[in-house]
Amino acid sequence: MLKEMTELTEIGRVRCFDGWQLRYRHHSPVLGCDMVFSVYLPPQAENTHLPHLYWLSGLTCDDQNFVTKAGAQRYAAEHGVIIIAPDTSPRGDGVPDTEAWDFAQGAGFYLNATQQPWSKNYQMESYLLNELIPLINETQPVIIHKRGIFGHSMGGHGALTLALKNHTLFQSVSAFAPICTPIHCPWGQQAFERYLGADQEKWKDYDSCELIKQHGLPWPIRVDQGLDDNFLGEQLMTESLVIACENQSHKLTLKMREGYDHSYFFIASFIGEHIAYHAQQLEG
Numbered sequence: 001m002l003k004e005m006t007e008l009t010e011i012g013r014v015r016c017f018d019g020w021q022l023r024y025r026h027h028s029p030v031l032g033c034d035m036v037f038s039v040y041l042p043p044q045a046e047n048t049h050l051p052h053l054y055w056l057s058g059l060t061c062d063d064q065n066f067v068t069k070a071g072a073q074r075y076a077a078e079h080g081v082i083i084i085a086p087d088t089s090p091r092g093d094g095v096p097d098t099e100a101w102d103f104a105q106g107a108g109f110y111l112n113a114t115q116q117p118w119s120k121n122y123q124m125e126s127y128l129l130n131e132l133i134p135l136i137n138e139t140q141p142v143i144i145h146k147r148g149i150f151g152h153s154m155g156g157h158g159a160l161t162l163a164l165k166n167h168t169l170f171q172s173v174s175a176f177a178p179i180c181t182p183i184h185c186p187w188g189q190q191a192f193e194r195y196l197g198a199d200q201e202k203w204k205d206y207d208s209c210e211l212i213k214q215h216g217l218p219w220p221i222r223v224d225q226g227l228d229d230n231f232l233g234e235q236l237m238t239e240s241l242v243i244a245c246e247n248q249s250h251k252l253t254l255k256m257r258e259g260y261d262h263s264y265f266f267i268a269s270f271i272g273e274h275i276a277y278h279a280q281q282l283e284g
Helices: 063-069 072-079 124-139 154-165 186-196 200-206 208-214 232-236 238-247 264-281
Strands: 009-016 019-028 033-041 050-056 082-086 142-152 172-176 221-226 252-257
Touching: 009 033, 019 063, 019 072, 019 124, 033 063, 033 072, 033 124, 050 124, 050 154, 050 264, 063 082, 063 264, 072 082, 072 264, 082 124, 124 142, 124 154, 142 154, 142 264, 154 172, 154 200, 154 208, 154 221, 172 264, 186 200, 186 232, 200 208, 208 238, 221 232, 221 238, 221 264, 238 252, 252 264
Parallel strands: 050 082, 050 142, 142 172, 172 221, 221 252
Antiparallel strands: 009 019, 019 033, 033 082
């Protein structure tokens, strides 16, 4: 299987801030379909291995939204950090889908589905942890023990939950406008019931606020949230994360940004701060 995993096809290469923005396709046995992901290699990668970050995007996105809209390459080049941006779900004609924009293809929620027909393909947690990370370790000039994760909205949820459950695998985490407690919001409830079934106890394994109670982290969480975000109250529920961290005495650095919404204009405004934050966390 490892041989099959490492058969990458390069489908894009663009010079950017003296580094390279790359795009690859490979077959994923875990997801049962072909997958695409992007990698930014800053100029320092030509001579040495570097710390690296995984970016997880939100609902309806693929690997290209972050690459083309966030403006992250400038800061990755400045700090000497590699950034990997996977897709948000399995895709293809044989992958189950719906007409809903917030469920199925483009909305994998970074979990392992247990319910049919979703369980055959929607295994995003296993794909990221057991397939993509080993693939990146094998094929890219990364320092294996210097790995961070961050994301936006659904991807912020994914970054937080994966870090909380795997804090020996990741050494830093941050999020823009994350879905903080999906078991209590419409986006999460819709996805979890269909992916995971009716037993809500099983949902807690993919809820950041619940995971903070169980696991915690040996390092801080950083979150940026726009105060003009239309999804803040009903879907994102940032206050629940604040309360969960306070109850567990876990350090949370929360930046509430006046006038900012849920868009990539918000992300582009503060992505430099996030990359600098991760670079500092990964220095040790």
